[in-house]
Amino acid sequence: EAGVVQSPRYKIIEKKQPVAFWCNPISGHNTLYWYRQNLGQGPELLIRYENEEAVDDSQLPKDRFSAERLKGVDSTLKIQPAELGDSAVYLCASKLSLGLAFNEQFFGPGTRLTVL
Amino acid sequence: AQTVTQSQPEMSVQEAETVTLSCTYDTSESDYYLFWYKQPPSRQMILVIRQEAYKQQNATENRFSVNFQKAAKSFSLKISDSQLGDAAMYFCAYRRMDSNYQLIWGAGTKLIIKP
Numbered sequence: 323e324a325g326v327v328q329s330p331r332y333k334i335i336e337k338k339q340p341v342a343f344w345c346n347p348i349s350g351h352n353t354l355y356w357y358r359q360n361l362g363q364g365p366e367l368l369i370r371y372e373n374e375e376a377v378d379d380s381q382l383p384k385d386r387f388s389a390e391r392l393k394g395v396d397s398t399l400k401i402q403p404a405e406l407g408d409s410a411v412y413l414c415a416s417k418l419s420l421g422l423a424f425n426e427q428f429f430g431p432g433t434r435l436t437v438l
Numbered sequence: 439a440q441t442v443t444q445s446q447p448e449m450s451v452q453e454a455e456t457v458t459l460s461c462t463y464d465t466s467e468s469d470y471y472l473f474w475y476k477q478p479p480s481r482q483m484i485l486v487i488r489q490e491a492y493k494q495q496n497a498t499e500n501r502f503s504v505n506f507q508k509a510a511k512s513f514s515l516k517i518s519d520s521q522l523g524d525a526a527m528y529f530c531a532y533r534r535m536d537s538n539y540q541l542i543w544g545a546g547t548k549l550i551i552k553p
Contacts, residue, residue: 325482362447364529364543365483378540411481419538424471424490427541429483 324348326430328414334436340402343433347395347416354391355427356399357413365413371397372419401435409437440465442532444544451520452552458505459515459547461530467491469535472506472513477546478526486528489513517549525551 327346335341347354352373357365368387370378373394382389386405391397401408411432417425442463451457463472474486489497489506496504501521505514517524530544 363545364442364531365541366543367540370540377538413481413483415483424488426485432481434481 326414326416326428328412328430328433330433331431332434332436334438335404337406337437338403340400341404341435342401343399343412343414343435345397345399345414345416345430347397347414348418348428351416351418351428352394353417353419354397355413355415356389356397357415359411359413359432361410368399404435404437406437409435411435440467440532440534440542442530442542442544444530444547446547447545448548448550450550450552451517453520453522455520456516456518457520457549459517459528459530459549461513461515461544463511463513463530463532463542465511465532465534467534471533471535472504473531473533473541474502474504474513474515475529475531476524476526477529483529487515520551522551522553525549 329344354371356368359365369382369389371391374391389399411434413432414430415427417427444461470491472489475483476486477483487497487499487502496506501518503516527546529546532542
């Protein structure tokens, strides 16, 4: 079974340019997460989707970041315009959420963004 | 607010030896999960082991085991018979029992394995 797929793996852009990241979760996983991971730190949650609904986006910088998961499957995270401080690894994760049972989050390999 | 602290930015161990990574956390909840994740240089985060707070028995997964001290809010990871493939960043994380609650992460410990 395929894991969480992310593309691109690496992206280098000039500041003020737009950038988009794509994530395809594990088939059947209804919950999808976007994280940002700065160098030497743990991941920071940006947004969580339950199917196509964004249920936790309190830490998403909405002035420049946007995300969508239109059909409740794959998702796109966009930054426009990018700033130097946006350089980080952007991780996508998914899990199957069923009631109160524990379900593991599975992570993709991430996209390393460098803003020059 | 819940916090997770990993006080060891970097640890090194000789191959085949045992190493312990430390983690402390702060919470007012009584029921929660604790996790250790491994992130190799390729960056894919992998769940190593989890512990339910209501369980007194320490979790084990092959060469990986934890020492869970609920009263002290301590959750250390022991890796026995260290292998070169164990080299990675290790993150401790906390989550309330509510599955909709987010993971709270520590800053990570870089584990170096010396051949």
